[in-house]
Amino acid sequence: MFAVEVRDHIMIAHSLPSATFGPAQGMHGATFTVDAAFLASELDDEGLVVDMGLATEALAAALAPLRYKNLDELPEFAGKFTTTEFLCRHIFDRLADRARSGGLGGSARVRRLRITLHESHVARAWFEGDL
Amino acid sequence: MFAVEVRDHIMIAHSLPSATFGPAQGMHGATFTVDAAFLASELDDEGLVVDMGLATEALAAALAPLRYKNLDELPEFAGKFTTTEFLCRHIFDRLADRARSGGLGGSARVRRLRITLHESHVARAWFEGDL
Amino acid sequence: MFAVEVRDHIMIAHSLPSATFGPAQGMHGATFTVDAAFLASELDDEGLVVDMGLATEALAAALAPLRYKNLDELPEFAGKFTTTEFLCRHIFDRLADRARSGGLGGSARVRRLRITLHESHVARAWFEGDL
Amino acid sequence: MFAVEVRDHIMIAHSLPSATFGPAQGMHGATFTVDAAFLASELDDEGLVVDMGLATEALAAALAPLRYKNLDELPEFAGKFTTTEFLCRHIFDRLADRARSGGLGGSARVRRLRITLHESHVARAWFEGDL
Amino acid sequence: MFAVEVRDHIMIAHSLPSATFGPAQGMHGATFTVDAAFLASELDDEGLVVDMGLATEALAAALAPLRYKNLDELPEFAGKFTTTEFLCRHIFDRLADRARSGGLGGSARVRRLRITLHESHVARAWFEGDL
Amino acid sequence: MFAVEVRDHIMIAHSLPSATFGPAQGMHGATFTVDAAFLASELDDEGLVVDMGLATEALAAALAPLRYKNLDELPEFAGKFTTTEFLCRHIFDRLADRARSGGLGGSARVRRLRITLHESHVARAWFEGDL
Numbered sequence: 001m002f003a004v005e006v007r008d009h010i011m012i013a014h015s016l017p018s019a020t021f022g023p024a025q026g027m028h029g030a031t032f033t034v035d036a037a038f039l040a041s042e043l044d045d046e047g048l049v050v051d052m053g054l055a056t057e058a059l060a061a062a063l064a065p066l067r068y069k070n071l072d073e074l075p076e077f078a079g080k081f082t083t084t085e086f087l088c089r090h091i092f093d094r095l096a097d098r099a100r101s102g103g104l105g106g107s108a109r110v111r112r113l114r115i116t117l118h119e120s121h122v123a124r125a126w127f128e129g130d131l
Numbered sequence: 132m133f134a135v136e137v138r139d140h141i142m143i144a145h146s147l148p149s150a151t152f153g154p155a156q157g158m159h160g161a162t163f164t165v166d167a168a169f170l171a172s173e174l175d176d177e178g179l180v181v182d183m184g185l186a187t188e189a190l191a192a193a194l195a196p197l198r199y200k201n202l203d204e205l206p207e208f209a210g211k212f213t214t215t216e217f218l219c220r221h222i223f224d225r226l227a228d229r230a231r232s233g234g235l236g237g238s239a240r241v242r243r244l245r246i247t248l249h250e251s252h253v254a255r256a257w258f259e260g261d262l
Numbered sequence: 263m264f265a266v267e268v269r270d271h272i273m274i275a276h277s278l279p280s281a282t283f284g285p286a287q288g289m290h291g292a293t294f295t296v297d298a299a300f301l302a303s304e305l306d307d308e309g310l311v312v313d314m315g316l317a318t319e320a321l322a323a324a325l326a327p328l329r330y331k332n333l334d335e336l337p338e339f340a341g342k343f344t345t346t347e348f349l350c351r352h353i354f355d356r357l358a359d360r361a362r363s364g365g366l367g368g369s370a371r372v373r374r375l376r377i378t379l380h381e382s383h384v385a386r387a388w389f390e391g392d393l
Numbered sequence: 394m395f396a397v398e399v400r401d402h403i404m405i406a407h408s409l410p411s412a413t414f415g416p417a418q419g420m421h422g423a424t425f426t427v428d429a430a431f432l433a434s435e436l437d438d439e440g441l442v443v444d445m446g447l448a449t450e451a452l453a454a455a456l457a458p459l460r461y462k463n464l465d466e467l468p469e470f471a472g473k474f475t476t477t478e479f480l481c482r483h484i485f486d487r488l489a490d491r492a493r494s495g496g497l498g499g500s501a502r503v504r505r506l507r508i509t510l511h512e513s514h515v516a517r518a519w520f521e522g523d524l
Numbered sequence: 525m526f527a528v529e530v531r532d533h534i535m536i537a538h539s540l541p542s543a544t545f546g547p548a549q550g551m552h553g554a555t556f557t558v559d560a561a562f563l564a565s566e567l568d569d570e571g572l573v574v575d576m577g578l579a580t581e582a583l584a585a586a587l588a589p590l591r592y593k594n595l596d597e598l599p600e601f602a603g604k605f606t607t608t609e610f611l612c613r614h615i616f617d618r619l620a621d622r623a624r625s626g627g628l629g630g631s632a633r634v635r636r637l638r639i640t641l642h643e644s645h646v647a648r649a650w651f652e653g654d655l
Numbered sequence: 656m657f658a659v660e661v662r663d664h665i666m667i668a669h670s671l672p673s674a675t676f677g678p679a680q681g682m683h684g685a686t687f688t689v690d691a692a693f694l695a696s697e698l699d700d701e702g703l704v705v706d707m708g709l710a711t712e713a714l715a716a717a718l719a720p721l722r723y724k725n726l727d728e729l730p731e732f733a734g735k736f737t738t739t740e741f742l743c744r745h746i747f748d749r750l751a752d753r754a755r756s757g758g759l760g761g762s763a764r765v766r767r768l769r770i771t772l773h774e775s776h777v778a779r780a781w782f783e784g785d786l
Contacts, residue, residue: 068286159724214441219395423555652658
């Protein structure tokens with residue numbers, strides 16, 4: 001299996017209102033370094049899994065609605081706990097939609113994605129799944 | 132598949148008494164940066180694979196008997212070569228025991244673990260397996 | 263000149279309410295990886311600039327009031343822009359107070375501090391000054 | 394599954410002569426930090442997936458023909474686009490040949506390899522496959 | 525002293541035609557991860573050394589003429605050895621010009637710059653000087 | 656000021672026999688990632704602070720007597736606490752001797768060195784001084 005992975009980041013505020021989260025229940029925030037890996041079983045005629053420029057644009061587009069936002073104010077997250085692993089899945093879904101609708105270029109052979117969010121130098125989460 | 136990964140470290144001495152290990156046959160040591168990844172196929176109602184606080188405590192508990200130790204003096208390693216990959220498995224087994232006995236919290240959905248030990252900026256090892 | 267540097271992190275929310283900050287004017291957040299360097303021109307009789315355990319505790323104490331907080335709600339920051347470089351100085355001042363009052367141990371020879379905040383994989387700031 | 398991974402690097406020039414590659418069509422270059430992971434389901438009697446010294450030598454040998462080269466001038470790459478993911482596969486094939494011919498030592502239990510090339514702090518690619 | 529540092533990267537080809545450079549005499553290349561640090565002794569009224577957005581743009585502008593280029597073909601480098609430390613100084617000069625001509629914004633208090641080029645995971649160079 | 660920095664590592668055992676060191680009093684060990692920075696105010700005619708190959712060899716030679724050793728058994732450390740900052744100075748002295756005796760090449764313009772030892776992902780130390 002081949003993979004290409006590109007990196008971006010977002011800086012967001014949110015709260016995690018349940019006793020489970022202890023000191024993180026109140027309004028706080030995070031820088032998430034975001035890695036998006038695109039997996040394919042073969043390369044195209046130009047030796048690509050996906051054009052890195054398109055991959056980077058696709059990741060940036062998936063992150064745009066979250067960039068510099070207070071996630072508690074976004075309607076799509078109402079009633080949800082925006083944990084690191086939840087956000088991995090959310091970004092996966094957005095990027096998967098884009099991939100399925102041709103946003104990775106005509107020759108893209110991507111069959112699978114993995115989204116990793118690094119929340120600090122000691123913790124990260126990821127979600128990996130098929131397109 | 133979802134994953135959450137947390138990081139800790141240990142500083143240990145040991146020897147690797149076989150000609151295979153060349154200059155590492157005698158007493159020397161290592162800092163192992165240790166990543167423990169907890170994998171699950173679904174999130175719980177609070178958007179979690181596992182509570183990161185509990186995951187961090189579980190990893191620290193698994194590492195406690197090794198911290199600042201000379202591994203050559205620990206009875207459980209008698210007759211064993213405490214290579215990096217061997218220690219990955221050892222820590223996996225300890226953490227798996229804890230996970231199976233409820234040490235990751237009631238709602239933990241963890242089904243699989245991966246333990247990575249970074250022994251330097253140019254070498255690391257890991258062991259991954261089901262619970 | 264000798265130095266010892268230890269690392270911790272905080273996850274905070276804040277806003278930067280001036281047109282200068284563009285998309286960062288509203289409520290958002292950051293993970294700051296924080297490095298505190300302690301500088302001295304000589305070592306003590308035990309070969310130390312400062313005991314790393316005490317240095318780590320001192321940094322954690324300086325960060326405690328900020329951990330998982332919305333900085334906009336802290337009285338000490340009223341009317342201030344809590345930029346990364348401003349926070350470097352703020353943490354420097356807290357740690358310097360602790361150092362001056364003996365919080366680094368009796369034998370500490372620390373004469374200078376540098377506080378570095380990494381706000382993402384592509385941006386960081388620091389403040390360095392004498393005690 | 395166990396794994397051991399070692400790191401090396403190469404600095405090469407090449408061009409990517411297709412409109413797809415935009416500004417990278419002309420002669421430019423890259424430092425590739427190269428990670429080679431060796432995977433096995435069991436350890437040998439000395440607690441090893443593979444001897445790290447042999448693994449490091451095997452990787453260095455696989456990289457030697459590329460080190461400080463202009464890839465456009467190497468006959469084996471004539472008519473090929475030497476993308477990062479293409480080079481992952483190329484290095485995989487060389488290292489796999491060596492592994493199959495006993496170059497990882499008699500007791501090596503390696504069954505699978507993964508080659509990762511980091512081309513910058515924001516992009517990397519890998520190829521993973523069975524021996 | 526305060527500092528703000530931002531990161532970008534370039535991928536270039538070049539040769540170093542002197543026996544001193546051994547295997548690097550021929551055409552090869554590098555990814556340079558570039559850090560630009562902006563130093564000031566005081567913050568402005570908005571808590572800034574320099575606006576990070578402007579700093580990032582200024583660095584990108586300084587790097588633009590080098591991006592994806594064969595440095596051997598650039599007239600400004602004729603007869604020069606484009607070593608990592610030489611390029612640090614070259615980028616410093618371009619960024620210093622921009623800073624002096626107001627390219628860091630009206631309120632910028634930057635008095636000193638440091639340019640660091642990481643050429644691999646084991647080597648880097650920097651140049652630091654006053655504006 | 657120009658600088659060139661190269662990286663190597665050592666894996667050692669030692670004890671720190673004083674109550675100050677708490678759990679690190681007994682025999683344990685460390686991987687030290689070692690960075691050696693060579694500083695000069697001007698470049699030579701080939702655009703160099705120091706040849707990176709020679710710098711790397713000089714660092715390796717300075718580290719050779721420590722590699723895979725139990726520092727408690729080395730006569731030169733008898734009665735000393737081999738803390739991270741102490742070892743920075745020790746390696747500085749060895750490398751400075753080599754630099755002064757021409758070991759960095761005839762054209763080397765190095766006037767200052769900085770030795771950094773990273774003992775874990777959260778702690779490091781350095782010593783910087785003139786030749």
